[in-house]
Amino acid sequence: MRNGLLALLLLVVLIPIGCKDDTTDPIDQPTPTTSPTQLMEWLEQLGAVIRATNTSGEEASRILAYSSIAYYEGYQLNSESMRSLVGQLQGLDVLPQPDANLTYNFGIVAEAAMYTVLDEMYANAPTNIRLVLSSTYDGHERAYLINGLSESLIDRSREFGQALGNAILDWSATDGFDQMSNCAVSVPSGPFDWATTPPTFAGPKYACWGDLRAFTFTQDQLIVLCHPGIPENVDTTSGSDYFNEVLEVNEIGDNLNPGEVEIARFWNDGNGTYTVPGHYISILRQLVQQNLLNGEESVTAYAQLCIAMADTYISTYKLKYTYWRPRPLTSIQQTVDMNWNSEMDNPLTPEYPSMRSTMAFAATQVFINLYGDIEVKDNTYSSILGIDERIFTSFTAMGEEAAYSRIYAGTNLRTTIESSEYHGRCIAQRANELFFTE
Structure with a gap:
């Protein structure tokens, strides 16, 4: 077990909670709920679990989406301004409702709902990995007890959270x-x-990931809405537009400087790392740590980001396996240099559209809508890859570096990345247009 992962097991936050155990209190009685600090700890643990289990980016996006929605749905029950996503997300038609005659702590409800989802989705993980998740939840629940909540209130809240998570x-x-x-x-x-x-x-x-039910698209809409455009024809004739783009990737790849190699590595998010969605969850954790948003806003940011990331995978894969476009490496080896290789290994998917570039624009657009286009720092890989913290003047600058890093990686053409900007921002807008507030 990695030392960092073991250290995370020791994280326990004391939560200032006070709520009497009176089952006749109205359900809308103000009760303190989960804090940004607790969410930050969950995000840190999730990143560690994704790495330790070598969860694929595709599966991580799905796990994060469902678990974040469970967390959000439990949290919003205590808010006068937040709104359920029932009826807004594809196939989510009904969820359990709390008993109006009973009192709950919705911090416990939210965490129990998310933990229920995570525990099931990592049911086949090694015991020590599952212990990371259970210890995080148990530690938070003990803190509620230490701070004065009765066992009966905690039990009732946990049981309802479990019912919500199971739904x-x-x-x-x-x-x-x-x-x-x-x-x-x-x-x-x-x-x-x-x-x-x-x-x-x-x-x-x-290859069938694009057939999954999306969160903000119907199956028919996956091809029509947010479409980045039909890719140009693959024409390897010398002087053609396609050939010139392939040649650009070849020439850039042959002349990379150390800074460009570092950028390619930083945004590669391959196996054994946080994965692409885990990287943006790490960025969200760093933002939550700065206390830029309150509890409600942080929980909303978590759900919005994860929904957008899950739909990015589904949408891009639907299109990838529609067009089956070759990677630049294939065309370069066929026409320019049979021994050429890209700086980074190519993903085992067709080239168009670029998932990583689409994700870069989608995730940063979610951040822009929530935080504004502010300066941002990212230390995600400072410890595990030894890459120094990267500082960006804005989320826009971050998204552009992440997207165009795929040229340095040697995995995508420039026009593919350019098309990905509309694709990603459009997917983000689908998530941003959900009614999270009344």
Whole structure:
């Protein structure tokens, strides 16, 4: 077990709570709920769990989406201004409601709901990994008890949170994920289609991910709404627009300076790291730590970001496996230099659209809508990759660096990244337009 992961198990925050155990109190009695500090701890633990279990980015996006929605739905029950996402997200038609004659602590409800989802979705993880999740929840619950809440109130709140979490799990069970293992895909084999790439030469990854039920799109809308445009034809004739773009990737890759290599590594988010969604969760954790938003706003930010990231994966994969575009590496080796290799290993997916670039624009647009286009720092990989904290003048600058880092990585063409900006910002807007407040 990594030292950092073990250290996280020791995190316990004392929560200033006071709530009498009177079952006749009205449900709208003001009761303190989970704080930004607690959310920050959960985000830190989730990043550690994603890394330690080598959870794929695709699956991490799904886990984060459902768990954040469970957290949000428990939290919003204590707010006069927040609004449930029931009826707003695809397939989420009903959730349990608390007994109006009983008193609850909705901080416990929110955490119990999220923990219920996480515990089930990591049911096959090693015991020590599951202990990270259970210890986080148990530590927070003990703090409520230490600070004066009665055991009966805690028990009642936990039980309702578990019911809420189980309802979210029932909803998740209908999104098509169970069929992923039976995904049957016909890989095209034309000269201008996607082909396997070194070093693994493995087949296409998660080719049916685009068939999952999205959160803010119907299945029909996945192709129509937020479409980044039909990619240009693959034409490897010398002097063609496509060939010139391929040549640009080749020439840049042959002349990378150390700073450009660092940028490519920082935003690669490959196996054994936080993954792409885990990286943006880490950025959110750093923002929450700065106390820029209150509790309600932080919980809303968590749900908005995770919904946008999950839909980014689903939308981009739907399009990737519609167009089956080859990676630049394939075209370079066929036409320019058969021994050329990219700085970073190519994802096992078609090139267009770029998931990482789309995600960069989607995530930073969510941040802009919540925080404004402020200066931002990111120390996500300071410890595990030894890359110094990166400082950006704005979220816009961060998104552009993350998106265009794929040229340095050698995995995407410039026009693909340019098209990804509209795609990502449009997906973010779908999440931002949800009615999180009355």
